[in-house]
Amino acid sequence: xxxxxxxxxxxxxxxxxxxxxxxxxxxxxxxxxxxxxxxxxxxxxxxxxxxxxxxxxxxxxxxxxxxxxxxxxxxxxxxxxxxxxxxxxxxxxxxxxxxxxxxxxxxxxxxxxxxxxxxxxxxxxxxxxxxxxxxxxxxxxxxxxxxxxxxxxxxxxxxxxxxxxxxxxxxxxxxxxxxxxxxxxxxxxxxxxxxxxxxxxxxxxxxxxxxxxxxxxxxxxxxxxxxxxxxxxxxxxxxxxxxxxxxxxxxxxxxxxxxxxxxxxxxxxxxxxxxxxxxxxxxxxxxxxxxxxxxxxxxxxxxxxxxxxxxxxxxxxxxxxxxxxxxxxxxxxxxxxxxxxxxxxxxxxxxxxxxxxxxxxxxxxxxxxxxxxxxxxxxxxxxxxxxxxx
Numbered sequence: 001x002x003x004x005x006x007x008x009x010x011x012x013x014x015x016x017x018x019x020x021x022x023x024x025x026x027x028x029x030x031x032x033x034x035x036x037x038x039x040x041x042x043x044x045x046x047x048x049x050x051x052x053x054x055x056x057x058x059x060x061x062x063x064x065x066x067x068x069x070x071x072x073x074x075x076x077x078x079x080x081x082x083x084x085x086x087x088x089x090x091x092x093x094x095x096x097x098x099x100x101x102x103x104x105x106x107x108x109x110x111x112x113x114x115x116x117x118x119x120x121x122x123x124x125x126x127x128x129x130x131x132x133x134x135x136x137x138x139x140x141x142x143x144x145x146x147x148x149x150x151x152x153x154x155x156x157x158x159x160x161x162x163x164x165x166x167x168x169x170x171x172x173x174x175x176x177x178x179x180x181x182x183x184x185x186x187x188x189x190x191x192x193x194x195x196x197x198x199x200x201x202x203x204x205x206x207x208x209x210x211x212x213x214x215x216x217x218x219x220x221x222x223x224x225x226x227x228x229x230x231x232x233x234x235x236x237x238x239x240x241x242x243x244x245x246x247x248x249x250x251x252x253x254x255x256x257x258x259x260x261x262x263x264x265x266x267x268x269x270x271x272x273x274x275x276x277x278x279x280x281x282x283x284x285x286x287x288x289x290x291x292x293x294x295x296x297x298x299x300x301x302x303x304x305x306x307x308x309x310x311x312x313x314x315x316x317x318x319x320x321x322x323x324x325x326x327x328x329x330x331x332x333x334x335x336x337x338x339x340x341x342x343x344x345x346x347x348x349x350x351x352x353x354x355x356x357x358x359x360x361x362x363x364x365x366x367x368x369x370x371x372x373x374x375x376x377x378x379x380x381x382x383x384x385x386x387x388x389x390x
Contacts, residue, residue, distance in 0.1 A: 020331035021352055028347075030056065033370030036347060043347040044375050046365050051213045051322050052294040053370025054244030054284045063283035064245075067276040075272035079106075080261070083272030091282045095249055098289060099219055099237075101229050103257040107266070108273045110208050110238045110248040111137040115144060116264030117204055117234055117250060118173070122147035125170035129163045129201070131155065133183065133357075138175050138206060147173070154180075157191040164199035172199060178207035178221035179214070182356050182364060184319025186210070189225040193232060204234040212242025212288040213322065218295060229253060239277075243284035247273045294369035298322050301367045301376050308380040312387055322367040325351075326383075327360070334361040337386055344382040 016022045028045075029037040033053045036045050054060055067087060075083035092104040107113040118141030122128055126147040130138060133154045142149045150166060152159035164172060174196050176187045189205065196203045207220040215223035222232050229235075235251040250260060260267060287294075302322055309316055315327040328334040334350035341348045341363075351364045367376075 019353075020335060021354075032056070034368055034375065038342070038347060041342070041345070043342065043345055044371075044379070045347045046367070046371075046375075046379060047347050047349040048366060048368065049209070049241040050244060050368050050370070051209075051298060051366070052242050052244065052288060052291070053368045054242070054287055056370075057244060057284070057287060059287065060244050060280045060283045064276040064280040067279040071275055073276070074274050077272065078268060078270060079272040080268055085272070085275045085278070087275040087278040087282070088273065091278045091285070092249070094282055094285055095237075096251060098217075098285065099235065099251050100223075101235065101251040101253075103254045104249050104251045105257045105260050105267065106273055106278065107248045107250070108270060109246075110206070110236065110240075111140075112266040112270065113236050113238075113248040113250050114138050114206060115141045115266040116260055117236065118142050118145040118147070118175070119265060120260055120263040121145075121202070121234070122171055122173055125168065127167035127170065127172045129160060129167070129172065129174045131160075131176045131180075131187065133177070133180050134175060135177055135181060135206060135208070138177070142175070147171075154183075155185065155188060157188050157195060160192055161195040161199070164195060164201050167199065167201065172201035173204060174201050175204040176206070177209070178205050178211075179209040179321050179323065181209055181323065182351060182360075182362075183317050183325060184209075184321045184323030185317065186221055186224075186321070189221060189227060189232070193225075193227055197231070202234065203232050204236065205232050206236040208236070208238040208241060208248075209321070209323065211237035212285075213295065213298065217292070218242065218288045239281040239284065242288055243281050244287075245281035245284050246277050247281060291369075297369045298367055301369075301371055301373070304373065304376050305365065305367070305380065308376075309383060312380075312384055314383065314387070324365040324367070326363040326365055328362055331361040334363060337363060340386045341379075341382055344385065346379055346382055348379075 033056050077083040095104040114137040122145045124146040128142040128147045129150045132151045150163040152163050210221040212218045238248045240246040317325045331352040338350040348363045352361045
């Protein structure tokens with residue numbers, strides 16, 4: 001007999017509760033670049049992805065407002081119907097120039113961009129090889145493509161090469177995050193690119209957390225590794241993190257972009273990014289390009305935190321990026337620690353399975369160039385109090 005939906009939903013809710021996996025949304029209202037109202041409390045936010053502190057930058061906000069005042073709110077249609085505007089074209093051109101790629105196409109989200117790449121470049125006779133800790137959007141894109149999905153141990157280039165050798169006669173795609181969003185570590189791109197060259201595979205890098213944050217001029221981990229468009233033919237990035245706006249892009253050859261525009265269902269059949277969002281993204285990109293001091297400040301804050309947290313005995317992963325996981329033994333401990341920090345004025349969200357592997361519960365501490373040294377020092381003081389008296 002088929003279960004009633006409400007019965008099934010109740011059982012699923014009970015399972016989440018039993019496993020400390022209940023997630024709830026909080027309506028947070030920004031106070032400034034790093035503080036938020038959470039109910040009746042003001043908290044310093046150490047959980048966002050606004051790495052360069054640009055989401056509230058006056059030039060970014062002004063670009064959006066000016067576009068709204070001179071046009072409409074939404075694009076009104078998909079890009080291939082009537083939704084493609086001069087704001088989209090200008091942002092794509094500037095991104096291509098900045099990233100030293102022939103062409104760029106915009107998407108409304110990183111999830112849609114990753115679905116587009118997998119579904120339009122592979123089919124059932126093909127193979128996709130992925131790092132085991134790839135982002136959910138990369139995994140879902142591979143599954144929806146119909147291609148055979150093979151995964152390799154995290155950051156293990158030799159294992160990636162072995163999986164590539166198992167690919168059949170069709171296309172082979174090797175896919176990896178540039179910086180992994182939960183561990184903060186960096187993929188060995190140069191070694192993986194060599195493995196792809198030997199296997200005749202195409203390489204895809206999702207640099208959502210590296211674009212704007214790392215690399216020469218903020219061009220990301222691919223530029224850090226000195227890899228060309230030929231070596232990394234598909235580069236994905238987002239505008240909702242370092243650029244302080246929203247949306248995403250795929251960069252590569254003109255032929256790649258033309259193919260995505262004509263074949264990617266998640267591009268063809270969705271409303272285009274709002275023009276004001278594209279204008280804000282362009283303004284944010286200009287600040288990414290101009291403001292090297294933001295990246296330098298991020299490095300300083302990250303180093304300060306790592307040194308202080310390690311001295312207290314907290315378990316850290318070897319990340320040198322603004323993503324600093326603080327490992328706990330259980331999901332329950334992660335939740336208790338997050339609540340203890342909230343009581344002390346800090347927003348640091350607990351990350352639990354299935355977002356991370358079993359046994360990998362943590363606080364994901366992230367930094368912004370808008371944080372001050374004092375914010376980090378006070379967070380470390382709070383962590384010391386929590387360690388001794390949670």
